[in-house]
Amino acid sequence: MNWKEFASAQALAQAQADEVAGWLSDAIATKNVASLAVSGGKTPARFFEVLSTRVLDWSKVTVTLVDERFVPPTSDRSNEKLTRDALLRNEAAKAHFVPLYSEVDTPEAAAEKAEYRLVEVHFPLDVVVLGMGTNGHTASFFPDAENLSELLDPKTPQTVLAVHAASAGEPRLTLTLPRLAEARHLLLHIEGGDKRDVFDEEMSADTPRLPIRFVMDAATSEPSVYWAPSKESQR
Numbered sequence: 537m538n539w540k541e542f543a544s545a546q547a548l549a550q551a552q553a554d555e556v557a558g559w560l561s562d563a564i565a566t567k568n569v570a571s572l573a574v575s576g577g578k579t580p581a582r583f584f585e586v587l588s589t590r591v592l593d594w595s596k597v598t599v600t601l602v603d604e605r606f607v608p609p610t611s612d613r614s615n616e617k618l619t620r621d622a623l624l625r626n627e628a629a630k631a632h633f634v635p636l637y638s639e640v641d642t643p644e645a646a647a648e649k650a651e652y653r654l655v656e657v658h659f660p661l662d663v664v665v666l667g668m669g670t671n672g673h674t675a676s677f678f679p680d681a682e683n684l685s686e687l688l689d690p691k692t693p694q695t696v697l698a699v700h701a702a703s704a705g706e707p708r709l710t711l712t713l714p715r716l717a718e719a720r721h722l723l724l725h726i727e728g729g730d731k732r733d734v735f736d737e738e739m740s741a742d743t744p745r746l747p748i749r750f751v752m753d754a755a756t757s758e759p760s761v762y763w764a765p766s767k768e769s770q771r
């Protein structure tokens with residue numbers, strides 16, 4: 537694992553944007569297309585804003601989500617909304633976006649639709665940017681998910697699955713472990729001492745217990761971990 541530590545969230549956002557932009561440019565130079573899956577939640581906003589200004593041929597980049605809350609894109613809880621508002625603007629406005637959410641009755645039906653929609657995306661993904669909660673979940677692999685063993689199965693055939701977990705707040709949609717782990721570049725972005733402690737403890741445990749460890753262990757490329765103290769602690 538390639539651990540990268542920064543003095544501030546702003547310094548992290550700049551460096552992470554440079555790294556991701558470089559990986560996307562390399563993919564375009566090699567294949568004429570590039571694919572990027574990003575996480576939601578609170579952490580990525582600053583990184584998204586910086587990445588959106590990086591100059592590359594965004595018209596050749598397809599952006600999708602690592603995971604999504606089963607809420608419409610007008611909701612402040614929507615990862616799609618965050619991505620549209622903070623990333624898909626400036627230079628990155630030219631990127632093609634493939635959402636996971638669709639307005640159907642159940643997350644299972646939405647997962648099925650997303651599975652078809654994602655044929656537009658070139659797998660393996662060139663770049664996956666993961667986040668992590670303090671409970672060790674990454675993507676929407678919540679420790680209390682009803683289908684956790686399916687979510688963490690390295691041979692799960694699906695690309696997208698629905699998730700029901702009491703701790704998640706609402707049902708979810710998530711890319712599956714094999715689709716994330718096979719990424720050409722896998723990056724975990726975490727901020728704050730609490731997340732660092734959870735991550736360090738889990739990574740040094742003899743056997744994997746939390747979802748983040750299962751993903752890190754399954755990665756086919758060396759994962760990069762970007763860490764900075766939380767925004768709050770810098771004020």
Ligand SMILES: O=C1O[C@H](COP(=O)(O)O)[C@@H](O)[C@H](O)[C@H]1O
Nearest residue numbers: 575576577578579603667668669
């Ligand atoms: O619910 C989610 O949580 C994680 C972590 O979010 P954060 O707010 O603690 O940064 C995120 O990676 C995931 O995409 C999101 O759906």
